[in-house]
Amino acid sequence: KQISIQTASKTYPVFVGTGVINQLRTFINNAFPSLSKIMIITDETVADLYLFDIQHALADFQTRLCIVPSGEKAKTFDVYYQCLTFALENKLDRKSLVIAFGGGAVGDLGGFVASTFMRGISFLQVPTTILAHDSAVGGKVAINHPAGKNMIGSFYQPEAVFYDLNFLESLPLHEKRSGFAEVIKHGLIHDSSFYFWLHNHIFSMEKLAVPDLSYMLARGIEIKRDFVSVDEREAGIRAFLNFGHTLAHAIEAEAGYGKWTHGEAVAVGMLFALQLSRKKAGLLFNHEHFKGWLKQLGYVTELPKEFALNKLLDRMKQDKKSIDQKVNFVLLKDIGSPISYEMTDEELLNELYIFQKGE
Ligand code: NAD
Ligand code: ZN
Numbered sequence: 590k591q592i593s594i595q596t597a598s599k600t601y602p603v604f605v606g607t608g609v610i611n612q613l614r615t616f617i618n619n620a621f622p623s624l625s626k627i628m629i630i631t632d633e634t635v636a637d638l639y640l641f642d643i644q645h646a647l648a649d650f651q652t653r654l655c656i657v658p659s660g661e662k663a664k665t666f667d668v669y670y671q672c673l674t675f676a677l678e679n680k681l682d683r684k685s686l687v688i689a690f691g692g693g694a695v696g697d698l699g700g701f702v703a704s705t706f707m708r709g710i711s712f713l714q715v716p717t718t719i720l721a722h723d724s725a726v727g728g729k730v731a732i733n734h735p736a737g738k739n740m741i742g743s744f745y746q747p748e749a750v751f752y753d754l755n756f757l758e759s760l761p762l763h764e765k766r767s768g769f770a771e772v773i774k775h776g777l778i779h780d781s782s783f784y785f786w787l788h789n790h791i792f793s794m795e796k797l798a799v800p801d802l803s804y805m806l807a808r809g810i811e812i813k814r815d816f817v818s819v820d821e822r823e824a825g826i827r828a829f830l831n832f833g834h835t836l837a838h839a840i841e842a843e844a845g846y847g848k849w850t851h852g853e854a855v856a857v858g859m860l861f862a863l864q865l866s867r868k869k870a871g872l873l874f875n876h877e878h879f880k881g882w883l884k885q886l887g888y889v890t891e892l893p894k895e896f897a898l899n900k901l902l903d904r905m906k907q908d909k910k911s912i913d914q915k916v917n918f919v920l921l922k923d924i925g926s927p928i929s930y931e932m933t934d935e936e937l938l939n940e941l942y943i944f945q946k947g948e
Contacts, residue, residue: 590605590803591603591604591605592605592811592814594727594750594818596746596818596821597821598728598821599728601746601747601748601750602750603726603752603810604751605754606803607753607754607755607799607803608753608755609751609753610643610646610715610751611646613647613713614646614648614649616749617647617686617713620749621684621711624650624684624685624686625651625682625685626650626651626680626682626685627647627650628652628675628676628681628685629643629654629655629690630655630688630689630690630691630695630699630702631657632657632658632663632694632695634659634691635659635691635692635717635756636654638756639717640654657671657695657698659694660847661694664694664697664698664732665733666732666734669698669702672699673702673706676706681710682707683710686710686712686713686748687699687712689703689714689715689725690717691717691718692716692717692718693723693725696716696721696725697729697730697731697739697742698730698732699714700712700730700747701730701741701745703745704743704745709745711748712748713748713749713751714747716752717753717757718760718764719757719764719768719771719802719806720767720768720771720851720852721752722768722771722806722809722810722813723768723809723813725747725752726817727813727817727821728745728817729744730742730745731743733846737907738846744821744822752806752810754799754802754806757797757802763853764850765794766850766853766887767852769791769794769797769852770833770888771809771852772809773859774830774832774859775808775809775812775813776808777925778812778829778830778832778919778921778925778927779812779815779925780808781923781925783812784924784925788879791805792885792886793885793886794887813830816829817830828917828919828929829929831919832862832919832921833856833858833859834855834919835862835908835916835917836857836858836862837851837854837858838854838904838908839901839902839905839908840858840892840896840901843904844896853888857888857889857890860876860880860883860890861940862919862920862921863879864876864940865930865932866920866922869920869930870922870930871922872920872921872922873923874921891947892941894945898938898941898942898945901941902916902938905937906934915931916931916934917930917931917932918930
């Protein structure tokens with residue numbers, strides 16, 4: 590399946606399916622007639638599993654392989670700098686292409702390298718995680734600063750995304766769960782029938798079959814497209830994609846990055862946002878039913894007692910989505926109808942208290 594992403598700065602295709610990396614060669618030949626070299630950026634884990642596959646798919650071209658540490662460790666200044674050094678030493682030029690081959694971390698790093706090397710060279714995303722149905726689309730690329738996640742980055746769209754579902758099989762369960770939380774998010778904020786389809790079809794992370802994966806990831810990408818195509822640089826509705834993320838980012842930071850996967854924190858964040866939605870936006874929704882489903886899928890569904898609420902609040906106010914230290918929450922009036930809602934500190938602390946107590 591091919592989905593076309595149209596943004597103000599670029600229109601590009603996302604190919605979703607099993608075996609789509611076999612189409613890379615033809616695409617590159619057509620799209621880059623004067624291509625010089627390809628720099629593949631991947632991480633240690635993905636290289637161990639799939640190096641042969643990507644090299645086979647790109648056998649016709651001059652490739653240079655840059656392997657970075659797995660996970661968030663890829664998104665540091667040091668690794669970013671090493672990638673640029675690698676590109677210079679290997680004499681990449683403006684006609685070169687960067688291919689980010691891996692999860693969201695490699696995609697964010699690779700995209701940022703491509704966006705800044707020689708003021709920007711072309712890049713392709715070849716995602717290998719469920720989460721990356723989200724991160725590979727929309728053009729946000731970034732690395733972290735010790736003071737905050739994704740604090741250094743840019744908006745830079747890829748030339749194409751090749752999302753080969755064969756790579757997803759080797760994902761550990763907690764990584765599947767992490768990515769699936771973003772799929773649920775896409776349903777909740779934009780498409781109630783999709784949300785209910787997920788709720789009625791997906792009962793375990795062990796048994797995610799390709800036809801279901803293919804449908805849900807393509808639908809998730811389409812929903813993300815609907816938000817980013819009208820608002821590439823997040824001046825308005827793109828912010829609705831942050832549903833569940835305000836508390837999630839605070840949890841991730843407070844626990845120490847890497848302790849929680851992103852999506853597992855988002856699941857807790859969505860539960861909290863739904864609590865707020867019932868009280869402040871009049872949402873009618875069977876919260877217990879939703880929570881039971883998340884539990885069944887293996888998610889944490891409570892805010893663990895070890896989190897100090899005032900610290901979480903401080904983190905939320907520092908988030909780059911917050912303006913003037915005011916915390917803006919995305920709430921749902923209904924499934925598929927998000928709104929933005931500003932919370933006072935007092936209100937927020939009180940609601941966090943209720944949430945943590947589990948009432
Ligand atoms: P990731 O890239 O860290 O991958 C998670 C782990 O799975 C890593 O250890 C990786 O080595 C491993 N892995 C990757 N593919 C695998 C495979 N096929 N089989 C087995 N193991 C595999 O993270 P992620 O969860 O894909 O993405 C999270 C990152 O994405 C975060 O840094 C987050 O900030 C970013 N993100 C960006 C956007 C965006 O719009 N740019 C959106 C959401 C998240
Ligand atoms: Zn997210």
